[in-house]
Amino acid sequence: MPLRAFSAARTAAALLLVLTAAALTGCSASAAGQTAAPPVEHVSSADQLGPDDGYIPDGESVALTDDVPAVTRLVPRLRSALDRAAASAAHRDVTFTIADGWRSERYQQYLFDRAVVKYGSTSEAERWVKPGDQSKHVRGEAVDIATADAMDWLNRFGAEYGLCQIYANEAWHFELAADADGNCPAQLTDGSAG
Ligand SMILES: [Zn+2]
Known part of the structure; x- marks a missing residue:
């Protein structure tokens, strides 16, 4: 055939x-x-970082009303959600301050490189810090809340404003992630899961 x-x-x-x-x-x-x-720039020292990178030194924080790129370069939807949540939290004498907001890619890479040294490997570092080209902070879509009372308030009421804790190991890190009914997604174990 x-x-x-x-x-x-x-x-x-x-x-x-x-x-x-x-x-x-x-x-x-x-x-x-x-x-x-484009290749991500590696910064060897925090001395090379400044406010234009969204840099906030360890132990310091900024207010949502501060005119600094860490705040002003957050996406408008996140800023507005934070402002509305902060106005409500103020009734309970809870003030929102942020330890980190928008970051430049090289600032994020600096944090990642530092985490690799601290944790000994890139895979372990990724449980805590995203590389420069993958972070929601670089996109202006995440904030790290500075104080425990504000984290606690957001964990209880933040979803009403769309704000959710994303990673179980990062009580301070919030993103706009709630659905239309105000439900947050199940938390990821850590950054390496997402
Ligand atoms: Zn964060």
Whole structure:
């Protein structure tokens, strides 16, 4: 049955062609993605960071009303949610201050590089700090709350404003993540899970 054999061979050849094309497309897409992304700058010392990086020194914090890039470069939806939540929390004498908000990519990378030294490996560091190109802080979509009473308030009432604790090991880190009914998603164990 030469005709069937020919047909089968042709089908196999066509399939191979499709698979090869798919593989090539995948390769060229990821290669293009890699060349398009600019390299992340590595900063060796906090002395090289300033307010324009969203840098807030350890132990310091800023108010939501401060005119600093850490606050002003947060996405408007997050800022407005924080402002509304803060106004409500003020009735209970709880004041929101933030230890970190928007960060430049090189500031985030500095934190990540420091975490790799502290925890001994990139995988362990990723449980606590995202690399420079992956952080919600760099996108202005996350804040780290500075005080325990404000964290506690947000954990109880933040979802009404869309604000959720994302990682079980980061009681201070909040993002806009609640659904339309005001329910937060299940917390991830740590940064490496997300
Ligand atoms: Zn955070």
